[in-house]
Amino acid sequence: MELFFDMLRSIVYGVIEGVTEWLPISSTGHMILAEQVLKFSLSAEFMKMFRVVIQLGAILAVVVLYFKKLWPFCSDNGRDSGLAKHIRWPVMRMWGKILVACLPAAVLGLLLDDWMDAHLYNSVVVAIMLIVYGIAFILIERRPRVPTTTKLSRITYKQAIIVGAWQVLALIPGTSRSGATIIGGLLCGMSRACASQFTFFLAIPVMAGASGLKLVKFLAKGGVFTLGEVGTLLVGCIVAFVVSILAIRFLMDYVKKHTFTVFGWYRIALGILVLGIWALQSFVLA
Numbered sequence: 001m002e003l004f005f006d007m008l009r010s011i012v013y014g015v016i017e018g019v020t021e022w023l024p025i026s027s028t029g030h031m032i033l034a035e036q037v038l039k040f041s042l043s044a045e046f047m048k049m050f051r052v053v054i055q056l057g058a059i060l061a062v063v064v065l066y067f068k069k070l071w072p073f074c075s076d077n078g079r080d081s082g083l084a085k086h087i088r089w090p091v092m093r094m095w096g097k098i099l100v101a102c103l104p105a106a107v108l109g110l111l112l113d114d115w116m117d118a119h120l121y122n123s124v125v126v127a128i129m130l131i132v133y134g135i136a137f138i139l140i141e142r143r144p145r146v147p148t149t150t151k152l153s154r155i156t157y158k159q160a161i162i163v164g165a166w167q168v169l170a171l172i173p174g175t176s177r178s179g180a181t182i183i184g185g186l187l188c189g190m191s192r193a194c195a196s197q198f199t200f201f202l203a204i205p206v207m208a209g210a211s212g213l214k215l216v217k218f219l220a221k222g223g224v225f226t227l228g229e230v231g232t233l234l235v236g237c238i239v240a241f242v243v244s245i246l247a248i249r250f251l252m253d254y255v256k257k258h259t260f261t262v263f264g265w266y267r268i269a270l271g272i273l274v275l276g277i278w279a280l281q282s283f284v285l286a
Helices: 002-020 027-037 044-053 055-065 082-086 089-119 123-142 157-169 177-187 192-220 227-254 261-284
Strands: none
Touching (some): 002 027, 002 055, 002 227, 027 261, 044 055, 044 192, 044 227, 055 192, 089 157, 123 261, 157 177, 157 192
């Protein structure tokens, strides 16, 4: 019976991951709230890994939705000969910019992963980051601006590096990886749609690397998957995949006509709620 309830909890986690990973509202903030209500019967080590590896379902959604834009190979590009004729060079150049943007976060994430889990994964840090970046979204959207980059192919290496620097800030829980990189994109001249799409693509190597790291650490510490844990992880990933497809389509349609201001106000409200729950547990119920 407990396994059945763990599966239901995994479905809820999958929905939260699928929605909050792509909307700039912080998946970590929502996970902390969910953990107050959804108590799995699984080990703490598994749950630490589960919270990250469930992202694989969300990554797969990006690959499926944007496969044609992401796949760098073709039968004949109509220009080159030999092996080079099978390469779609604009896509290959885009991957170069994606990798450049991901390097800073990948290196620092690898070095600081355990330290951040120990010192920064707490309600106060998450709440502060939710509020700070919520205010940032509101202020940025109030500033008059004309985007200089509206297509992915027009993104420069300089812009990719700037967005990559903002992605480093997303290592702090509660920041929101998509939120930080979208802000970085907006500040360096990208349109909302362009910044959002570039954010989706950046997620592939970053989230795949983070998931792989957590999985390796889990196994290295002697972790062994039980049948229930495998089922819980698979269900969470599948739900995250389906919900991510819907969330990505919603965001791309939304930013064509609206600003990110509503997400800023939502982040502030969520941050206040997280702080309130922390204060209640720390000073009233303690």
